[in-house]
Amino acid sequence: MGVHVAGLVAVGVFYLVILLTGIFASRKSKQVEKQCSGKKSEVTIVGGRNINVVIGVFTMTATWIGGNSIMGTAEVVYSPAQGLVWAFGPLAYFLNFFLAGLFLAKPMRSKRYVTMLDPFQHRYGQLFTTAILLPALVCDILWVACILAALGGMMSIILDVSSTISIIISAAVSIIYTLFGGLYAVAYTDIIQLSFIFVCLWLCIPFMFLSPAVTDAPQTAHFNQSSFPSWIGEVKLEDAGKWTDDFLVMSVGGLACQALFQRILAASSSTQAQVTCFAAGGLAFILGIPSVIIGALATSADWNQTDYGLPPPYERGEAGNVLPLALSYITPSWMSVLGIGAVAAAVMSSMDSALLSSGSMFTQNIYKTTLRKQASERELQWVIRISVLLVGLAGTGLAFNKTSIIELWLLALDLLYCIIAPQLVCVVLLRSANCYGAISSYMIALLLRGLSGEPALGIPPVLLYPGWREEHGVIRQYFPFKTLIVLISLAAIYLISWLFQLAFTRHLIPQSWDVLDSFKKNMEAEVEEERPISNENKDFVLSTSF
Structure with missing residues (x-):
């Protein structure tokens, strides 16, 4: 398969639109800065606390619906050892936002904090704040890595473009508009990105249902003989502990994410922050459904009727790329291009949030309070930009790792869940x-x-611990x-x-x-x-x- 020229042009146009939107948002950010004299860094971090409900819902949802979640959910549904019962992403997102709105949004926003680390700094001091920053920073780098890896794998399949090139270009676009626009650039581009994700992924599904390659019975080797479809999966008693752990990591671990609180603290009131969380939870659940459907349809696809051929993706060790493979071989070529656009949008909408969150915490809670207490607002803005650049470069470097997307995703949330979440709940409540x-x-x-x-x-x-097993050494x-x-x-x-x-x-x-x-x-x-x-x-x- 040669390079998909039309697809490259379409993706290039999409990237250009996103970049121009980010530049426009940077102008909006400068206008708000003039109205917030002496607090320009806060405009970059929390948008001057002037983000309305609609924008807040879009940008909060877009942060969670990334390339890792889209491709990871489809991978889990398609994988024989897991299935739908293990694909708790959509439900976990809903629970994450619901808990945040119910317990954390009001106390955090009412005290006018700037970052998630502020309550630690006020109560525990600088040493412990630095200790909390380290796992949060590692999490953001891992998050950037796994969403860029998801995009690189998809572009290499659908457009036949080197994953290295696609990762570098996508990272560059996201870093550039985040550098100069701050939260306004992130929020405004999230509107376009989330709209594109919603339309494109849902539009692909009818074409997959109508494809002659999709049959009523699973065609892969992991077909089970139960009365339920193979993609439903099951949770055996000996696996219940791991299922519980993974679900709570994904639903509760996200509560300790600076990207979440950046949106909560940017709301103009505590009530608005809560409403934003609840609405984002419902929208995130809806946007997780297309990946579940695509993963399920992939189990029923007769890959021998496509140019992909046999054996199916799972037997080739390509379950992690089942979503782009399904879009590329089961839908028309022009539809697969829309699919790659959706994932590209999801990647940038999550990556820019991770970049800005790390830069914000380091600048506000380390540089401003310890390294340079007399730093000017202009200096702080440049520190945020340099931090964004460094985190982006670190995450881009890790994106070339061949680890499973779902494993990187869970590892990032793992740090938040085990180390930071208990601390955050206690310091706030x-x-x-x-x-x-x-x-x-x-x-x-x-x-x-x-x-x-x-x-x-x-x-x-x-x-x-009880129940451990040795699998493949x-x-x-x-x-x-x-x-x-x-x-x-x-x-x-x-x-x-x-x-x-x-x-x-x-x-x-x-x-x-x-x-x-x-x-x-x-x-x-x-x-x-x-x-x-x-x-x-x-x-x-x-x-x-x-």
Whole structure:
């Protein structure tokens, strides 16, 4: 198959439109900066807290519907060992946004934080904030890598273009408009990208149903003899622990993502932030359905009736690319080009969010507060841009890794779930948490997670939980050990914080030994929380301005 010239032209036009939109958004950002004198960096990070509900819903949903989720969901549905019951992406997204809107959006937005790390900084200080930043930064780099890898694989199949070239060009476009437009560029381009994803993926499905290559019975070797279609899959009792772990990693792990809070904190009120979360949850669920359908249809495709031939993708080890393969060989060529456009849109809509979130946290919570306390707003903007560039380059380099897309995806969320999520829940919702409990819990969670091993990175486990198995020379854990680590982490924060508070308040330990100034910070934080909110900051009215 030669290079698809028409497809290349179409994708090139799409990239040009996105780039021009980003440039336009950068002009909008400059206009808002003039109205927010002295807070230009905040305009870049949270859009001047002036993003309306519609824009907020689009940009929040687009962040989660990336190339990794689109291709990863189809891969899971198509894979014989998994199926639909393991493809919990759409449901996990809905639950993630629902929990964020119900428990975290209001307390975070009402206190006018700029990043997810602000509550850590106010209560625990700089050292622990830096410790939390590290796994968040690694997660963003992994996120960029897996969504670029998804796009590279798709373009190489449909357009017959080198995945290396497609990864580099896509990364460059996304980095450029994020560099100069900040959150406004991300939000405005997300509108176009999400609209394109919705139309193109749903439009491809009728053509797949009508294709003569799609039959009523599964044609692949993993056809099972049960009364249910093979793509439904099943969860065996011995796999229930892993299923629970993966589902909670995807649904709860996302709560500790700066990209989520960037949208929440950009809303003009607490109420609007909550509405945005709930609406985004419903839209994310709907946008996850096309990938499920495409994965299911791929199990019923007679690949011998296509130019792809036999054996089918799974037997060739290409299950991770089943979505682009299905679009390329089961739909008309012009339709497959729309499919590649949808994935390209999904990739950039997620990548720009990951880039901006890392740059925002480093600038706001490390550079501004520790490295250069007297930095000007212009200097801070350039630090954000340099951070965006460095994270983009690191993620692009990792995108050439051949690891499964779904494995990279889960690994990124794994760090958020095990390390950051328990800390975030406690610092926002548990007033008695202090720095001693947080540091102890952090070290315990990090140690337990490391000793539990990680097959995707080739790290063998030291701790073997009940139900572990050795598969093809690799030990895999089927006990819900990640959730166990989270529960241990939560318990450690509460118990150790309580013990230190008891020891200091009852003078069992001299106050002079409070080397972290933990109780002084807690008292200051409580005073700040109880301070009356001015009329300027009260969140009563939904704003609909841009």
